[in-house]
Amino acid sequence: MASQHTRTVFFISDGTGITAETFGNAILAQFEFKPRHVRLPFIDTVDKAHQVVRQVNHVAEVEGRRPVVFTTLVNVEILQVIEDGCRGMLLDMFGTFVRPLEIELGMKSNHRVGRFSDVSKSKEYHDRIEAINFSLVHDDGQSNRDLDEADVILVGVSRSGKTPTSLYLAMQHGLKAANYPLIPEDFERQQLPSALVPHRKKIFGLTIQPERLSEIRNERRPNSRYASLDNCRMEVAEAEAMMRRAGIRWLSTTTKSIEEIATTILQEIRPERLEY
Amino acid sequence: MASQHTRTVFFISDGTGITAETFGNAILAQFEFKPRHVRLPFIDTVDKAHQVVRQVNHVAEVEGRRPVVFTTLVNVEILQVIEDGCRGMLLDMFGTFVRPLEIELGMKSNHRVGRFSDVSKSKEYHDRIEAINFSLVHDDGQSNRDLDEADVILVGVSRSGKTPTSLYLAMQHGLKAANYPLIPEDFERQQLPSALVPHRKKIFGLTIQPERLSEIRNERRPNSRYASLDNCRMEVAEAEAMMRRAGIRWLSTTTKSIEEIATTILQEIRPERLEY
Incomplete structure (x- = not known):
């Protein structure tokens, strides 16, 4: 253990620890440093x-240096046990910001654990599950029903990133996200799939570098016409021309993560999801 | 604006702002306080x-009190502009922890923006996309192919939460998560679906209170036999009996969020995903 990793980082929470790990990792990404992660x-209790x-103390001993310990513990008694006994470098993520906020807001914090209490009664949570179901049914142009209910409709050539982005928008933002492939038939007609025409305002396009697309498609169907660079170049050029003609906003997914694509789409199509 | 909300909270980032909002919201959840959110x-630049x-200063003026401003800005020059000009309560989430870590680790931080640089070259990112595709193909028992590649197989009655949980495990943890419904035919045979038998070790069960299940199913098919409380009670009892006989670990999803369910499954089936 000590040889492979310079140091262990712990993420300790009374809930899932997702917040602690997300935030802790963002901070650790600022360092050229590959620690062992323990959530x-x-x-x-x-x-x-x-x-x-x-x-934690066992690891400190084995590794010969103190572990970094991110905590998002809400319960004061539990945090106290860690603070008193733990020979790590403690980064108490809640306490650090909660105390100044108590003063600023003029109120005490309620020490509630987790973001997810009484999920079964939460409308927001319910909408999120509904959105996931909607996005599954409307993946890859499988259904034209209820497209007027969609919050956003993603279009693009096969393997441009539509499916993961739709599911992310549904899961994280409760957006009903349909997606529709642009296929050679559409390029011949030089028109958007007809089911989409009435919904142009909520359409967002994804495009991708032909070289990268060809790589991705070759993993699935090696040496196929479908995956060939020539065909990818043609499809991407046709799709971009079509989106340009139809006045559809689009972005290139080539070097972007799902999270970055989703945030850009929110800015363009659903800015109210960033301000609420 | 001033009348509806007591105060506005900003989440400012040079990346997507997801980390700032996730963490800021976890902190705000400690207060009985419904601010306006602006990401x-x-x-x-x-x-x-x-x-x-x-x-921010415009909002401060309109609301007559200073907004709360969470920042995860990595670029020092940009942060400086905000620090110098902004009449909000600044909570600099990175600076607060990065500086003590620089001392502890004996190295300077690299001020890299975002978690997602060069996504197209990242194996972790590639695996995540592969996992999403796997989980889609293996949703709801649609395919028995390649089940030996699955990291986890979720089972449970219809609408117990299998699909959102599978997709979350794939999207957030890069886990190939299949899911398989337990249906009346399985209950008659009193046996797990035969395709699953060789994979018992990676099966995890989801169950749910019959009352809640009936509510959920009634939204989809009102007043059906499928949604009736009697039928839900029968299916849940049969499914739980089957899982108990087969020695399958399971949990009740009734009041749990997708994140809580997923974290519990990781602890049970893939503890190495919490320690890496």
């Missing part, structure tokens, strides 16, 4: 906190 | 930073 979720202390 | 992503300053 310890659901640390919601004093007993479990004592186990955590033993685990 | 400002891709603030990656000094010009955009000046626009942000104007926007």
Whole structure:
């Protein structure tokens, strides 16, 4: 353990630990440093906190230096056990910001654990599940029904990133995201698929560099016409020309993550999802 | 604006702002306080930073109190513009932790923007997209092919939460997650679907309170036999009995979020995804 990694980083939470890990990783990305990651979720009793202390201190001993410990513990008693016993470098992510906010807002914090209490009664959560179902049914142009209910309709050539982006928009933002492939038949007609025409305002296009597209398609169908660079070049050129003619906003997914694509789409099509 | 909301909270980032918003919201959840949320992503030039300053200061004036401003800005020059000009309560999420870490680790931070640089070259990102595709093809027992490649196979009655959980495990953790419904035919035979038997070790069950299941199913098919409380009670009892006989680990999704379900599954089936 000590040889492979310079140091271990712990993410400790009374909930899932997703917030601690997301944020901690963003901070660690600022360093040229590959630590071992240990997420310890659901640390919601004093007993479990004592186990955590033993685990962290054991690692400190084995590695010969103190682990970095990100915590998003809400329960004061549990946090205290960690603070008192743990021989790590403690970065208490909640306490650091909650205390100044208590002063600024003139109110005490409620020490509520997790983002997800009483999920079964939450409209937001319900809408999110509905959106996932909608996006599955409307993946890859499978259904034209209820397209007027869609919040956004993604178009693009096969393997340009439509499916993961749709599912991400549904899962993280509760957006009903349909997606529709642009196929050679559309290019011959030089028109958008007719089912989409009434919904032009909520259409967003994804494009991609032909070289990258050819790579991706070759993984699926090696040495096919479908994956050939010539064909990818043709399809991408046709798709971009079509989107330009139809006045559809689009972006290139070549070097972008799902999260970056989704954020750009929100800015363009659903800015109210960034301000609410 | 001033009447509906007590105060506006900004999330400002040179990347997507997802980290700032996730973490900021976790902190705000500690307060009985419903602010207006404004996420400002891709603030990656000094010009955009000046626009942000104007926007925040305008809101401060209209609302008559200073907005709360969470920033995850990596670029020092851009952060400086905000620090100098902005009449909000600035919570600099990176600076707060990055500086102590520089000392602890004995190295300078690299001020790299975002988690997602050169996505097209990242194996981790590639695996995530592959996992999403796998999970889509293996949703709802659609395919028995390549089940040996699955990292986890979720089973449960219809509408117990299998699909959103599978997609979340794929999207967030790069896990190839198949899911398989348990249906009346399986209950008659009193056996797991035969395609699953060789993979018992990676099966995880989802169950749900019959009352809640009936509610969910009634939204889809009102007043059907499928949605009736009697039928839901029968299916859930049969499914739980089957999982117990087969020695399958399971949990109840009734009050749990996708994130909580997924984290529990990781702990049980893929603990190495929490330690890496």
